[in-house]
Amino acid sequence: MIGLEVHVQLNTETKLFCPCSTKQAEPNENVCGVCLGFPGTKPVLNEKAIELALKIAYALELEINKEFMFSRKTYFYPDLAKNFQITQYEIPIAQNGKLRVGDRDIRIRRVHIEEDPARIVRKDDCALMDYNRSGTPLVEIVTEPDLKSPREARLFVQKLQQILQFIYVSDLEKEGNMRIDANISTIRYEDKYDYKGGLKTEKKYGQRVEIKNVSGAKEVEKALGYEALRQKNIQNVKMETRLWNEKTKTTSSAREKEGEADYGYIFEPDLPKFELSDELLNKIKSKLPELPGKKKHRFLKYGLSEELIDTLLTEPELTHYFEYMCETHNEKASAVLLAKYLKKTLNYHNLKLKDVPVDVRQLRRILDLLQQYLISDEIAELIVREMVKDYIDGKRVRTPEKILIDLDYEKPLEDEQLAKIVRIVVSEHKRAVKDYLDGELKSMDYLIGHVMKKTRRGADVKKIRELLKRELD
Ligand SMILES: [Zn+2]
Structure with a gap:
C-alpha cells in the first residue's frame, strides 16, 4: 500500500510571503526580514502562487475550497528561522481529486500551499545555511494510499510531471524542484484454519514507513522497491521515517515517526482567511491549457x-x-x-x-x-x-x-552518374521491378525513393523516373 506526498516548487517570480526574488543568486542574497523570520515582520500572500495552485487543482480534478486559511506548523530546526512553517492544515486550497494511471484512478486527497524551508549545505563538518530558498512557494500533492506497487508509483509520478509541465506551473528540470515523500506498508496474507478446518485468508497490514526526500519518478520506484524488500525480510516493521540514499540505493532510519499532533498546529494569525472570487476561478479554469x-x-x-x-x-x-x-x-x-x-x-x-x-x-x-x-x-x-x-x-x-x-547537396548529379545508380537500384530490387512490370505502378515510387536514398542529394525526380522507365521498358 503506497501513498505519495509530492512537493512541487511553483515558478513564481517572488517568494510566497515577501517580495524577495526566487531567482538563482549567491547564497543569502535574496532575503529580507520576513523570510528570515525577524520579529515584527508580517507575511503578505503572493497571489500568483494561489493561481498556480488552482491550475494544479483543476488539472487533477480537485474540489476547490473557496475559503481557506493558513496554519503554523511548529518545529525547531535551523532551516526555519521563524521556528514554524506557514502551511495549510485544516483547510487546504483543494481536496478530493484523481489522476488516472493505466486503467486505475489514483485518488488525490489534497493539494495545499506552503513555504519551503532554507537549504542546508553540508561541507566537511559544517552545516551552511542558504536562506534564498526559505519562503519559496511549494504545493504539496498528497495521494490516498491507492498505489499498489513501486512501478505504479513511478508511472503516477511520470504522469503528474507531464501534466505539471503542460500547465506551466513549475520548472521541473531544475534539480530539487520536485521532492517526494513516499509512504509504504506491506500487506501480508496469512492462511488460517478455523475449528471446522475451513481455510480463511487473513489480510495483515504492516506498519507505515515514510521514505523522505526522493527526487523523481525513477528514484521513487527504486526507493520503494528497496523498502518493500526490506520489510518483507524482517519480522517487526517499526513505524518510522527513513531517508533514501541515491548513491547507495538504500534507506536508513532517520527518526521514529512523529504524529501530526506533535507539530502543534495553530492558525496563522498574521494572515486573513482567504476567499476566492468566482471571477478568478472562472478565469483560471477557462485558461487552463x-x-x-x-x-x-x-x-x-x-x-x-x-x-x-x-x-x-x-x-x-x-x-x-x-x-x-x-x-x-x-x-x-x-x-x-x-x-x-x-x-x-x-x-x-x-x-x-x-x-x-x-x-x-x-x-x-x-x-x-x-x-x-x-x-x-x-x-x-x-x-x-x-x-x-x-x-x-x-x-x-x-x-x-x-x-x-x-553541404554541397544542391548540384544535381551528372546524368551518367545518376544512370549508374538507377541500374544498381534496379538490380537490387528485383521484386519491385517485377511488380512494376506486372502493372503495379506504385512500385515506381518505391524505386524512385531508393534512388533518392542512394544519391543522398536533391536529384531531379523527373529525371530519375525517366531513367528508370528507360531501364525497365
Ligand atoms: Zn524575503
Whole structure:
C-alpha cells in the first residue's frame, strides 16, 4: 500500500510571503526580514502562487475550497528561522481529486500551499545555511494510499510531471524542484484454519514507513522497491521515517515517526482567511491549457502511432509546433519530422525545444522539400541537425536551402552518374521491378525513393523516373 506526498516548487517570480526574488543568486542574497523570520515582520500572500495552485487543482480534478486559511506548523530546526512553517492544515486550497494511471484512478486527497524551508549545505563538518530558498512557494500533492506497487508509483509520478509541465506551473528540470515523500506498508496474507478446518485468508497490514526526500519518478520506484524488500525480510516493521540514499540505493532510519499532533498546529494569525472570487476561478479554469491525456486522444484520430504521439507529448512545445505544422502540412510527416528527427537531435545534445527556438516556418520548408521529392528523409534529418548545431554554435540558424548549398547537396548529379545508380537500384530490387512490370505502378515510387536514398542529394525526380522507365521498358 503506497501513498505519495509530492512537493512541487511553483515558478513564481517572488517568494510566497515577501517580495524577495526566487531567482538563482549567491547564497543569502535574496532575503529580507520576513523570510528570515525577524520579529515584527508580517507575511503578505503572493497571489500568483494561489493561481498556480488552482491550475494544479483543476488539472487533477480537485474540489476547490473557496475559503481557506493558513496554519503554523511548529518545529525547531535551523532551516526555519521563524521556528514554524506557514502551511495549510485544516483547510487546504483543494481536496478530493484523481489522476488516472493505466486503467486505475489514483485518488488525490489534497493539494495545499506552503513555504519551503532554507537549504542546508553540508561541507566537511559544517552545516551552511542558504536562506534564498526559505519562503519559496511549494504545493504539496498528497495521494490516498491507492498505489499498489513501486512501478505504479513511478508511472503516477511520470504522469503528474507531464501534466505539471503542460500547465506551466513549475520548472521541473531544475534539480530539487520536485521532492517526494513516499509512504509504504506491506500487506501480508496469512492462511488460517478455523475449528471446522475451513481455510480463511487473513489480510495483515504492516506498519507505515515514510521514505523522505526522493527526487523523481525513477528514484521513487527504486526507493520503494528497496523498502518493500526490506520489510518483507524482517519480522517487526517499526513505524518510522527513513531517508533514501541515491548513491547507495538504500534507506536508513532517520527518526521514529512523529504524529501530526506533535507539530502543534495553530492558525496563522498574521494572515486573513482567504476567499476566492468566482471571477478568478472562472478565469483560471477557462485558461487552463489542454492536458496531455486529451491531446493524445485527439492526435490518435490523425492515425499517428502511439509511439510518435508519446514522443511529441514529452514536451508541450513539441505539441505546439506539431499543431502549427499540421495547419499547412500532412500530420504524419509533421510528426515524424518533430518526434523523430528534431527530438532525436535535441536528445543527443541534451536540450529541450524550448531552449532551442527553431523557426517553425523553416521546419515547414523542410516538409515542402520532402513533399516535392527534392530531398530524401536522410537529408531532411541532416538539415534538422545542422539547424540545431547552428543554434548551439551561437550562429544565426541557416535556412534549409542554405544548408543544402553548404553541404554541397544542391548540384544535381551528372546524368551518367545518376544512370549508374538507377541500374544498381534496379538490380537490387528485383521484386519491385517485377511488380512494376506486372502493372503495379506504385512500385515506381518505391524505386524512385531508393534512388533518392542512394544519391543522398536533391536529384531531379523527373529525371530519375525517366531513367528508370528507360531501364525497365
Ligand atoms: Zn524575503
